[in-house]
Amino acid sequence: MKFFERLMGRRAASGTVAKERLRLVLAHDRTSISPALLDTLKDEIISVISRHIAIEPDGVQVTFSQRAHETRLVADIPLASRRRGR
Amino acid sequence: MAAKVLTVTSGKGGVGKTTLVANLGVALAMQGKRVVVIDADVGLRNLDMMLGLENRIVYDLVDVIEGRCRLRQALVRDKRFPDLFLLPAAQTRDKSAVSPEDMVQVCEQLSDRHDFIIVDSPAGIEEGFRYAIAPADEIIIVTNPEVAAVRDADRVVGLIEAEEKGPARLVINRLRPEMVKRGEMLDVDDVIELLAIELIGVVPEDRNILVAANRGQPLVLSNNHSLAGKAFHNIARRLAGEEVPFQTLQEPGLFGRLFRFVRPE
Ligand SMILES: Nc1ncnc2c1ncn2[C@@H]1O[C@H](COP(=O)(O)OP(=O)(O)OP(=O)(O)O)[C@@H](O)[C@H]1O
Ligand SMILES: [Mg+2]
Numbered sequence: 001m002k003f004f005e006r007l008m009g010r011r012a013a014s015g016t017v018a019k020e021r022l023r024l025v026l027a028h029d030r031t032s033i034s035p036a037l038l039d040t041l042k043d044e045i046i047s048v049i050s051r052h053i054a055i056e057p058d059g060v061q062v063t064f065s066q067r068a069h070e071t072r073l074v075a076d077i078p079l080a081s082r083r084r085g086r
Numbered sequence: 087m088a089a090k091v092l093t094v095t096s097g098k099g100g101v102g103k104t105t106l107v108a109n110l111g112v113a114l115a116m117q118g119k120r121v122v123v124i125d126a127d128v129g130l131r132n133l134d135m136m137l138g139l140e141n142r143i144v145y146d147l148v149d150v151i152e153g154r155c156r157l158r159q160a161l162v163r164d165k166r167f168p169d170l171f172l173l174p175a176a177q178t179r180d181k182s183a184v185s186p187e188d189m190v191q192v193c194e195q196l197s198d199r200h201d202f203i204i205v206d207s208p209a210g211i212e213e214g215f216r217y218a219i220a221p222a223d224e225i226i227i228v229t230n231p232e233v234a235a236v237r238d239a240d241r242v243v244g245l246i247e248a249e250e251k252g253p254a255r256l257v258i259n260r261l262r263p264e265m266v267k268r269g270e271m272l273d274v275d276d277v278i279e280l281l282a283i284e285l286i287g288v289v290p291e292d293r294n295i296l297v298a299a300n301r302g303q304p305l306v307l308s309n310n311h312s313l314a315g316k317a318f319h320n321i322a323r324r325l326a327g328e329e330v331p332f333q334t335l336q337e338p339g340l341f342g343r344l345f346r347f348v349r350p351e
Contacts (some may be wrong), residue, residue: 013269018233019276026240026280 013036027064027071038062054080089122089200091193092154092325093222097238099209101230105208105295105304106318108136113306113322115170119201122161125175125191126218127208128184134174138302148176151188157195166307171200181213186220193221202325209243219246225254226286231261231272238242257321262288264310287321288332289314298332 028034042062049055059078062072090335094103094110104127112124125133128148145160150173157173164170173192176183203223207218215229219225225246229239238297239256246252258277265271265293292314305315323330 015266015269015271015273016278018272019280020238022233022272022280025237028245029237029240 023066024064027066031071032072033063033064041073042075045077049077056080087201089120089193089197089203090223090325091197091203091205091223092226092237093205093207093219093224094226094228095215095218095242096209096232096235097211097242098229098230098235101228101235102257103143103209103228103291104132104136104206106226106257106259106298106321107133107204108241108304108323109306109315109318110302110322111137111170111172111202111204112164112167113319114202114204114326115164115167116306117326118169119326120169120265121170121202121204122173122196124173124203124205126176126189126205126214128214128337129177129180130208131175131177132204134162134172135302137164137172138297139172140176140302143174146174146176147192148179148183150192151184157192161221181208181217184214184217186217189217190221211241211320219249219251222251225251227254227281227283228257228259229277229281230259231266231277233272233276236280237270242313243281243283253283257287257289258279258285259289260291261288279286284287285332286324287317289303289317289321296338 018081042060045062046055046057046060056078059076061074061076063074064078065074092110095108102337106320111121123137124147125131126147126317127133131146134143139162142162147160148158149155150160155266161171161173164172189205193205196203203221204217204314205221208214227239227242227246229235243252243254246254256278258274258320261274266273274285274288290313292305292312294305294308294310294312295314299310304313304318306318308315320330
């Protein structure tokens with residue numbers, strides 16, 4: 001089964017998986033921001049923004065972006081889609 | 087001229103620190119440098135065996151610190167190179183017997199008669215790590231291309247920066263080119279990108295390293311031209327200030343392909 005998954009390119013090589021997992025865990029280690037804290041931040045950001053703008057709360061993502069020694073907190077907040085002029 | 091103090095550390099245990107220190111010590115001695123290697127892993131003495139000097143030990147680091155002997159008396163001269171010395175760890179004591187100031191003092195005393203002092207740090211980030219990096223002019227972090235070792239190395243990078251001892255340089259040990267090729271192992275670029283520190287060497291997995299340890303004859307002594315032995319020699323040359331491009335490791339076959347992953351200095 002695994003063989004076929006790999007053949008179909010659906011299963012990432014473990015080296016790539018290792019890199020992605022490390023990228024995330026190092027960002028957490030370096031900032032000592034836990035995944036739980038990120039969740040809390042996300043909830044609060046949603047509530048603050050929603051007070052002013054209509055957003056899609058399910059689409060909100062709060063993540064780290066990592067570049068060498070620079071770590072950023074990135075919030076991706078989709079606005080609620082609505083038809084032009086309502 | 088004052089000696090350069092080099093500390094080899096890692097965070098995670100068993101990644102190859104002692105192997106690296108033994109090979110660098112011998113490789114630098116082969117270049118004619120005057121070298122002292124210090125086993126700072128108090129309680130878990132190993133460097134003596136890697137060098138084949140375990141039967142010559144009379145005094146150790148803690149004897150020096152506690153004044154039971156003079157520093158010169160504790161230095162074990164290598165059988166092969168008259169300018170290579172080992173300062174052994176105490177085997178029956180623990181790490182609380184050594185302080186960062188002790189290490190600084192010992193290295194200062196050794197400074198004028200030697201070119202390189204290489205400190206083999208214990209694993210971990212506790213007191214043993216603290217006293218091992220205290221005297222360092224330069225720090226080498228050893229890691230394996232493996233998630234736990236890379237994560238721990240990142241912790242160490244952070245601690246070294248906080249102590250303003252950096253920037254440390256990186257040795258990636260036990261790389262398996264055939265696994266990298268299949269995408270089943272982190273490659274050199276991945277590790278450098280994640281840790282964001284400068285590379286000073288890549289050592290492939292090599293069973294001759296175990297054979298060398300069995301005999302107490304570091305791999306750099308043998309002239310079998312193993313790639314791991316060559317990698318240690320190249321690191322030693324870079325430490326001595328030579329510009330050794332990573333491309334010189336290029337050889338036909340598997341390894342030729344491997345070192346395409348290594349970006350030039
Ligand atoms: N490149 C390599 N290829 C194969 N085996 C290796 C390699 N490097 C190290 N080893 C083996 O890994 C084991 C651990 O090495 P070593 O004792 O040098 O690690 P260490 O980091 O000093 O460990 P500790 O943290 O316990 O002090 C040894 O058995 C050694 O022979
Ligand atoms: Mg060791």
